[in-house]
Amino acid sequence: MAWNEPGNNGKNNDPWKQGGRDQGPPDLDEVFRNFGKKFGGIFGGGNKSSGNGASAALILILVIAAVVWAISGFYTIKDAERGVILRFGQYHTEVGAGIHWKPTFIDTVTPVNVQEVKSLRSDGFMLTQDQNLVRVTFEVQYRIYNARDYLFSVVDADRSLGEATDAALRFVIGHSIMDDVLTRGREVVRQNTREELESIIAPYNMGLNLVDVNFRDARPPEEVRDAFDDAIKAQEDQERFVQEAQAYAREIEPRARGQVNRVMQEAEAYKQQIVLKAQGEVARFEQLLPEYLAAPKVTRDRLYLETMESVYSNTSKVVVDVKNSNNIMYLPLDKLMNQSGSSNSNTVNPAPMPARSNDSTPQQQDSLRSGSTRSGRG
16 A cells, blocks of 8 residues: 555555645745744744744855855966866856956866976987987977867877877987987987977867977997997097187188288289389380491490499409509409408407509409400400
């Protein structure tokens, strides 16, 4: 038998009213009256004002709850952040820096720092193109430029970027030889890794912007590290010697060019001097040619005298031909000048007088006679 069927000596099995006549659920007004009776003693109501006290208490509780709810809706977004608002779990809008208000339990705000430069490191053993194993440490610096894409395009943008970095780095190392990775090709590897990483993350629209990528370290396994250190040191010495040679070349080359220019200028000046001198002699002989044709003997004697004058002007020996005598007087002016210089330095002993022509030896006289005879004939 059901609990609300009649019977059982006029009694029913109503759980709300044992033995009552009501067949339905309790009335809401009765529930509130019972609630007011329970709290009437607390607010000093009494039996007569139990209904009014319950209403006032309920209103007070609702007011306090509304005030708390309103106050809890205020939040602050910092200068470097963007606030992403979700309304009932769905993207609604974004807000900038400042104090804002949201309806609690309706909107959810997630602040995202869009100015901080974050760092991500990838490290591990990688296989090169020439089948060598190297340990590479690579660092990526990035910044968030779109807060919505950063939160909702992928599950975890930071983790996705780390996996993309590892994939790009392994791809580039796998297409490079070990010497390039360890020594001279590190900049090329860095640039290629950045380009490959950007091409990987572009389709996902993760809201991230790469600031810089750094090739931190690359070293061989410990078993062969000493040999590679020696090889790297030798390559560094080679580069240092090349730089020193280039510096020396830069120092010597301008000096050599200056010397070349100076020699060329001197040669050009000498050339012009010789040409002008030759042109002057040609012009002089062209002027003498009509005079020679008019008076050959006079012109020839004059040329002879001018020539002898220029010759004897550069010598210190003078030969004088005495008239009506076969003796030639020889004046050694060079010895006289030397004796005069020694007399100035030594004032105690006077300088000796020059010897006369009669004191000259017969060999000197014969040589002077032969020289004067040849000059007279010429």
